[in-house]
Amino acid sequence: MNWRGFDLGQLRSFVAVAEAGSVSAGSERVFLSQSSVSEQLKKLEARAGQPLFVRSKQGVTATQAGARLLDHARRILAMSEAAFEDLQGHSLDGELRIAITDYYRPHDIARILKTFSEQYPRLKLHVTVLPSATIDESAGADAAFDIGLSLRLVTPGSRRHGNGSGTGSARASGTVVRREKLLWAISAEAPPHVSTPFPLVLLPSTCQLQRFVVKRLDELKVPYLIAHSASGVAGLQLALKAGLGIGCLNESSIGPGVVACAPGVGLPALPSVEFHLLPGRAGESERVSSARNALVRPFS
Template identity: 55%
Template sequence: MRALELDQLRTFVTVAEAGSLSAAAPRLFLSQSSVSEQLRKLEERAGVPLLTRGKQGASPTPAGMRLLEHARRILALSELALQDLRGHALDGELRLAVTDYFRPGEIAGMLRRLREHYPYLRLHVTVMKSGMIDAGALTDAFDIGLSMRLPGARGGQRGARGTVLRREALAWVAAEGEAEGINAPLPLVLLPDTCALHQYVVQMLLRRRLDHVIAHSASGVAGLQLALAAGLGISCLNESAIGPGVARIDARTVSRLKLPALPAAEFYLLPARPGEAPLVAKVRAALAEQFA
């Protein structure tokens, strides 16, 4: 029996994670036809369909889901073996501070895949507010910080760009189907006032002289998502933090409520500290690759 080929497995995993062949092709530096051909050969070798293709993209079949877990481990072990032979394996213990707005529905899976790639790396992850991460940039509170910044927001790391991982549009959101019933004063659902996005939203509304009230203060993004889905008010969230039961407020309602236009949020790894250990720099580069 012929073994599975790494390139075909890598293509399969990338398509499964990207959601379509067209989205996966540039990540693999292949044409869409080459991606399709590799998947065809893999399915021939497996003897079962691995992906369901349709107008909405591509998703793994039950057999594909089983292969997906194996494929991730196989690719991770292959990469680990190469790193070990080259003396590049990451071995050590580090503390990572992550803003709770960063891809909350995906962060656990991303950390799991990071552990698969670097099994000797021991990461202690703490979810924190962006303001706390920025304030702790030069302290010993953590080794690496993944924070969020907003255009024109007060505070933050002025002049320090860091490594930008992604940009996400901000949106006004509310419970699905309930935005039309909202009126002034605007009932806001936000994190506490130490949150940079809380401060940003309130400052925008004050500048516009829009009447508002804090209807609910949640301790974290998960609680904020639940409060929004329960219909307790409206909020401003980045795209990946819009949870189940929550939807963007339509343009007509945004116009009626005179809500201001929103920019994009920027997620970034804080820059290196003076005298930083080589391991920290290597882990920062690995995080940038895995989380981008």
């Protein structure tokens, strides 16, 4: 009887390369050498009977067949992990309330949560999008969520203070799952040179990131005006795409129609940001602690 399936190791490398955009970056995710991953992809394409990637100097992009396989591969790997966890007695069930900042991978978060749900089909997720400040300040015994994921600025002294904002708060930082560059962003159709005062697209002052940006510009006496105020990251992205001004976004929040500003336009350099899974609370159930540990991998 001929076996007609795919090798899990090859699929895992395939997903890593597809998500990372290059063989070198993908190989780091699966802790294999580039040559080993390249060989796995070669065998996978032979098994599939068609090319799965278009390769260029900039990296790799999935072909139409590759994009179709990618969706299948994510589900296959999630189900494989779910079966293993179940047999090990680690399967999660019940309800889990998660609060996530809307800066966290907005173009990808739905897929991440879907994959996590497929891995733990008996776990019912309740996801709420909240400002990072609200998540941090609400992370007590009476919080309306079990697990929080917030954004922190990485500024001088933030490692010492532990909160990623350089403010000196003693608040615990939790587990860093991702670190990204912070960038000035503008419409892809905007002219290369922007005249001053710089037209800013901002979120409300309750957003720590926007407060930092305004304070930084004021300190350096950079001329600006507030051209548009958005209520959330999705609104900010739309305003930027429409060409209403310049905004500040983390790398994974820059989507179609929006690009990073070219260096040398007169805007100050920005720090990096980190995304933290907040630490557990006293008396937290084993179910929530296990779920937090399980989330580290898909969120990274």
